[in-house]
Amino acid sequence: MNVENNILHQPTTPDFEGKQEYNIIVYAENRIGLLNRIAIIFSKRKINIESLNSSASEIEGIHRFNIVITESYEVVRKLARQIEKQVEVLKVYYNTDDEIIWQELALYKVSTDEIAEKVTVERLLRQYGASAVVIRKDYTVFAVTGHREETDALVKALEPYELIEFVRSARVAIIKDSAGFHEKLKEFEAFEPGDELVENEFLAKGDKIFTM
Amino acid sequence: METAQETIQAAEAKAETSAKTFKGTGSQALLNGLISEGVHTIFGYPGGAIMPIYDALYDYADQLTHILVRHEQGGIHAAQGFARTSGEVGVVFATSGPGATNLVTGLADAQIDSTPLVCITGQVFAHLLGTDAFQETDVINITTPVTKWNYQVTDAKEIPEVLAKAFYIAKSGRPGPVLIDITKNAQLQVEEFAPYIKCNHIRSYRPKPKVRVQYIEEAAELINAAKKPFVLFGQGVILGKAEEDFKAFIEKSGIPAAWTILGEGAIPTVHPLNVGMLGMHGNYGPNVLTNECDVLIAIGMRFDDRVTGRLDKYAKQAKIIHLDIDPAEIDKNVKADVGVWGDCKETLPLLTNLVNANKHEEWLAKFRDYNQQEIDQVITPELYPTSDEMTMGEVLRNINEICGGDAIIVTDVGQHQMVACRYAKFNHTRSNVTSGGLGTMGFGLPAAIGAKYGAPDKTVIAIIGDGGFQMTPQELGTIMQFGAAVKILILNNRFLGMVRQWQQLFHDKRYSFVNITSPDFVALAKAYYIEGQMVDTRANLRVALETMINHEGSYLLEVMVGRENNVFPMVPQGCSVSEIRLK
Numbered sequence: 001m002n003v004e005n006n007i008l009h010q011p012t013t014p015d016f017e018g019k020q021e022y023n024i025i026v027y028a029e030n031r032i033g034l035l036n037r038i039a040i041i042f043s044k045r046k047i048n049i050e051s052l053n054s055s056a057s058e059i060e061g062i063h064r065f066n067i068v069i070t071e072s073y074e075v076v077r078k079l080a081r082q083i084e085k086q087v088e089v090l091k092v093y094y095n096t097d098d099e100i101i102w103q104e105l106a107l108y109k110v111s112t113d114e115i116a117e118k119v120t121v122e123r124l125l126r127q128y129g130a131s132a133v134v135i136r137k138d139y140t141v142f143a144v145t146g147h148r149e150e151t152d153a154l155v156k157a158l159e160p161y162e163l164i165e166f167v168r169s170a171r172v173a174i175i176k177d178s179a180g181f182h183e184k185l186k187e188f189e190a191f192e193p194g195d196e197l198v199e200n201e202f203l204a205k206g207d208k209i210f211t212m
Numbered sequence: 213m214e215t216a217q218e219t220i221q222a223a224e225a226k227a228e229t230s231a232k233t234f235k236g237t238g239s240q241a242l243l244n245g246l247i248s249e250g251v252h253t254i255f256g257y258p259g260g261a262i263m264p265i266y267d268a269l270y271d272y273a274d275q276l277t278h279i280l281v282r283h284e285q286g287g288i289h290a291a292q293g294f295a296r297t298s299g300e301v302g303v304v305f306a307t308s309g310p311g312a313t314n315l316v317t318g319l320a321d322a323q324i325d326s327t328p329l330v331c332i333t334g335q336v337f338a339h340l341l342g343t344d345a346f347q348e349t350d351v352i353n354i355t356t357p358v359t360k361w362n363y364q365v366t367d368a369k370e371i372p373e374v375l376a377k378a379f380y381i382a383k384s385g386r387p388g389p390v391l392i393d394i395t396k397n398a399q400l401q402v403e404e405f406a407p408y409i410k411c412n413h414i415r416s417y418r419p420k421p422k423v424r425v426q427y428i429e430e431a432a433e434l435i436n437a438a439k440k441p442f443v444l445f446g447q448g449v450i451l452g453k454a455e456e457d458f459k460a461f462i463e464k465s466g467i468p469a470a471w472t473i474l475g476e477g478a479i480p481t482v483h484p485l486n487v488g489m490l491g492m493h494g495n496y497g498p499n500v501l502t503n504e505c506d507v508l509i510a511i512g513m514r515f516d517d518r519v520t521g522r523l524d525k526y527a528k529q530a531k532i533i534h535l536d537i538d539p540a541e542i543d544k545n546v547k548a549d550v551g552v553w554g555d556c557k558e559t560l561p562l563l564t565n566l567v568n569a570n571k572h573e574e575w576l577a578k579f580r581d582y583n584q585q586e587i588d589q590v591i592t593p594e595l596y597p598t599s600d601e602m603t604m605g606e607v608l609r610n611i612n613e614i615c616g617g618d619a620i621i622v623t624d625v626g627q628h629q630m631v632a633c634r635y636a637k638f639n640h641t642r643s644n645v646t647s648g649g650l651g652t653m654g655f656g657l658p659a660a661i662g663a664k665y666g667a668p669d670k671t672v673i674a675i676i677g678d679g680g681f682q683m684t685p686q687e688l689g690t691i692m693q694f695g696a697a698v699k700i701l702i703l704n705n706r707f708l709g710m711v712r713q714w715q716q717l718f719h720d721k722r723y724s725f726v727n728i729t730s731p732d733f734v735a736l737a738k739a740y741y742i743e744g745q746m747v748d749t750r751a752n753l754r755v756a757l758e759t760m761i762n763h764e765g766s767y768l769l770e771v772m773v774g775r776e777n778n779v780f781p782m783v784p785q786g787c788s789v790s791e792i793r794l795k
Binding site: 032078088 | 352353356362364414415540544
């Protein structure tokens, strides 16, 4: 399987200035303070992080950040290089939404009386793909996993019925064409950088390459 | 009674164990590590939270020289000066809280100017972290944006490994400052330490890539086809210790080369292909011809805004080749047609191999033409003024005549800095020490102290304005106590000159708070037992400079220069480099 060739972000438009949603995936050592080091790369440039998730990766000890921002390709590329420059960052990928599989999780707390009286719960569950996590006398908690518009849709649907609490998680994403990080890590751990490690093709052909 | 044989055996056995492990405090492990890294000079200031390290240092006086500065900012600037002249890693000690926060300006300066430093700060006991303990401050988070790497040690067992990493990170790749914050308990903690092992690999860190020949070939192809190629070089050449490789490259290709102020001195000032200084107060030809060249070859420089002027009118006609060790710099400000990512120590020889021997006589003649215009209109009046007022330029001319280009010139920030960079003659690399990226007033005096320790056999002249000197004058105390033979030259125009120049040119001469008064600098020096004098007439200048330079030990010379002289040429902010003004 040679998927590595396609995990590069390929800008479809020559318009580098136009802003769109980018998913920045950072593989890094799991170290205290690294989150701050990454976050200030954005705040230094007054760029808002829309969603940030930090979690384990497929490899023990290697941490993974998923960061969502809306910026131009040019800006994202420069940000990615600044992030990858940090000593404890192994690799940075950035992709547009069509190049990834992504999910967000949302929880909705509503009054059980209200909902039982006025809403067809079954319809709710079916139409929005929601599941009931907790049902108590006083309140019920639904969960929806999906894209932003899906979780937003249920907010809209529940708003008339006393939505007591709503929370949405950060985005988690998987690059469609990624082969994972196991092989890459072996290269990183090799003493001498091998050919594969030296991905500086981008330097001359920046618009074709996703990475530094 | 032991026999001689037994004594030797016992000694050998002891030596063997100590080579394997050593039992002691975290502080001792730190100092042993520093010695293993080849450190011999530390700039520092003690305090509560770093006392165990200072206590251990007491026993290492024969191996480690500690220079007690008068302020931590002075300490870190001194370490920067040391690193810049010696090519080694500068080491700083400071205590927690205010000691650590006083390092911030120097860290920012070292970060932007790629200076390798290892700073050790003391921290409150680990169990007190987050309690707002006495002299506790969140040093790691405060210094994160201005360090290449930082780390807090709370367990002594980590010390050797963290220190080894710190040195490796500070000096490899694109160098930079590193800070290690060590809690007091870790400094005191007694452990068995394994022998110190230097670090040479971190899996998440790639200091430099394996060079791709393809890019060298593409670059060479562009260069070989060029009619008007132009080289811009920065400190990368010096940091990569590639001065000779660089010289070989331009000499074979015959390409004129201009420098950023941090690259100055990588080739001698008088080299026939050295066409001068880039940027806002750089030379006329290099700025104008940036917008006429057909291939621009940037080597170890980062297209700072003070170099490029207005970006959308910068070298638009040229193909850009950018050699840099930091991939984040390539395409950052100026888009490269060919980016050559790598250490210029490796890339330059490869490139030299592939470029054709050439002489761009006609093209070089253009630089000479512009240079002649600049000489007539700017340089001659500055170096050989006809009015009674002394100019900063003529002071530099005299220094050049006396030292012949062999001195180390350390500058502060402002008009005198631009004049010094423009006119000082350098025969040797690592001779120009200045705060380039951050533009830190107050850098000059402490950096000169460090520069002297980094190059003890050289004459070190600190050229400082009357404003900048008053930012860190306390370091006269360090000079007094440790006898660093720094020649302090204050160019006094009784103004914050650079700001005044801008107010004159761009703010209708509304001189808003630039009129600065000074103490009697000579008397101040005298209070620190440093000899000195003031000159206010040209007739006394030369002898005074000779007295200063030939004086054994430190000396302070204050030269009263014209109040309202301006530094020209100048690329006004927001203008293209080709719009450079001669007056």
